Amino acid sequence: MSSTLRSAVRLSVATDTRIPEHPARHRPADLFGKDVFGMDAMREHLPAPVFKRLEKAAHEGKSLAEGDADIVAVAMKDWAIERGATHYTHWFQPMTGSTAEKHDAFLAPASGGRMINEFSGKMLIKGEPDASSFPSGGIRSTFEARGYTAWDPTSPAFLMENTCGKTLYIPSIFLSYTGESLDRKTPLLRSLEAVSTQALRVLRLFGNATATKVNAMVGAEQEYFLVDSRYLSLRDDLMLAGRTVYGAKPSKGQELEDHYFGTISPRVLAFMAEVEERMLALGIPARTRHNEVAPGQFELAPMFEAANLATDHNMLTMEILRTTAGRHGFACLLHEKPFAGVNGSGKHNNWSLCDSEGNNLLEPGTTPANNAQFLIFLAAILRAVHKHAVTLRLGTIGAGNDHRLGANEAPPAIISIFLGEPLTNVLKAIIDGNGKGAGEWNGGIMRVGVTSLPPLPKDISDRNRTSPFAFTGNKFEFRAVGSSQSIAPANIALNAAVACALDDIATELESAVAEGLSLNEAVQGLLVRLFKEHMPIVFNGNGYSDEWQEEAARRGLPNFKDTVSVLEHYSDPDVMAVFTRTSVLSEREQLARQEILLETYIRAVHVETKLASALGRSVILPVAVKYLETTAKMLQLARAVGTENTQPAEESYYNRVRGHVFGLLAALDALDACHEKLDAMSGTKERAVAARDCLLPLMRECRAHADALEGITDDADWPLPKYNELLWQH
């Protein structure tokens, strides 16, 4: 038996399968929101008039009067301290992609040298973290280190328990000294306001005088991998980059599809149960769990809720997944592509619009009048996605997601819309009516406001998993988002693009009606034009096919295959206009973001390629060189004992090993030289292009040689846990 460390770990994983003790089970409904200072807790802890004003402010997205803020702060502090909290923190989402927090004790000096628990309205509403190290893209010079955090009252405060007690978390936005956004939450809130304002204009045209707001609703399905943490500790690439930069294909991958929806192992189930309990206590409506396509891959889906809450909740969900995994001896990998050769992980962002009276505006209507409204919102979405595809694509960028999009396991990088045949036929019937108010539909006439929509089957879209943006009966599923990403950028893009389209539509309908046209006539005419203009964005076929790549090019749809190529277009005037027109981000804020995102890309690639270099040189190469010695001895032996014609096999074996050892060495040298070249370059764009075009291909070359060596070298000596171990042991 081999005595390597890897084998020892393997034995330990196989024999020690203890499942951590699980706390007493709660019924989900009893647990829900236990640690949240939500509307119920506030109603209970606040004087009725203050609660009413707070509810109204949260509903309208306005801030609280200072006097009220003090009362809310005291109630929030008492609630938190009663439950054992010692500290509070403003919790925000800077451009790092993660969340940030700085804990302060509930403590203030009082007379007589005493200390008291203090927390005022001012502290609740505004914090001033010394924030000079957060990325600002040049918005703030280092000497103006100050940033402000401010409570977002549309997202309730909550308690988080850690090893040393409980802390009150106050969801916040993060601004610079000059009031510019340095985070992802501020533009999200602005985009929600923009889409609400424009959607209300359209609703008013259709005679709805009572709705006060339109909410974007989001349900984010989260995919992830679990790996035994004992194996993880032997792999620096997984530990530091969340992705294997080396590793040959496993003997068994996902070919048999026996993992998808398979029985969940007891150890994984215990992990999932604890994740769900923690989510429920924080008011996150966890609902669905199952095994995913790849071995070791799983999915979790919450119930949908207002987009800003869904965004905070998804950030918390990722945090809970990571920390709970540790307690169960797992590492949770949220990276988009932890393993080559098996599926990566995404995040399906289910999105719809819902008015303040609870009506889903994307639900096909049951009456002809409702249909007209549904079709107008549908037309707005087609227009938004067609005209602003670059903005949407920008909402999904990232070095990790580049490994996944367009790789036949996730949607292509081309943004298109799947509607399904029945709904597409409705659109065609309207176009064929040619503006005269008539179109053939099932032998009848398809007239907006007069004809009923044919029944549309709800599950039509599940037959097409290859579309990046699919209509699924009463919502759209944006499937291009990466598993590790915040859902904020995708939803900011979506809300802003749809707000622009709704603005165009409302303006046109308002003026047609002002000129004396009936609403139905105006709608009919507009729908014909919009459906005709934007039909090229509709694609119901196979998004993975080569034909689609060609067809999309003919249709003029952009096809940005990677982060850098699309990021270069962030500063195009028509792209920036989407956010300036909707007041989501100013030009300056957008240029800062372009800089930050390019820099983030470079850093992500750098970490991986530095790991490839270090592991290649100091872990893989020494083992491979030793094995080369063995094969050289084999060849010598063969020459010593064999006749001339017994040598070719030995010689070719030796040459194969030798080829890969020296191939790896040459690729590593080239990779290191490229690092040096890149370090000496100054422009961010140039460095990002070089990272993509020089570092990434060289890293792939190192990997090709190393993975080949993994398949030849003595298994007992191979220093890194292999895919078979990482993927199949749960």
Ligand code: ADP
């Ligand atoms: P599907 O089978 O199409 O994936 P599910 O019912 O499983 O649909 O829902 C997937 C996700 O979509 C869940 O998170 C769910 O809460 C969410 N969802 C359902 N309806 C809506 C809606 N109207 N708006 C936004 N998200 C929704």
Ligand code: MG
């Ligand atoms: Mg789904």
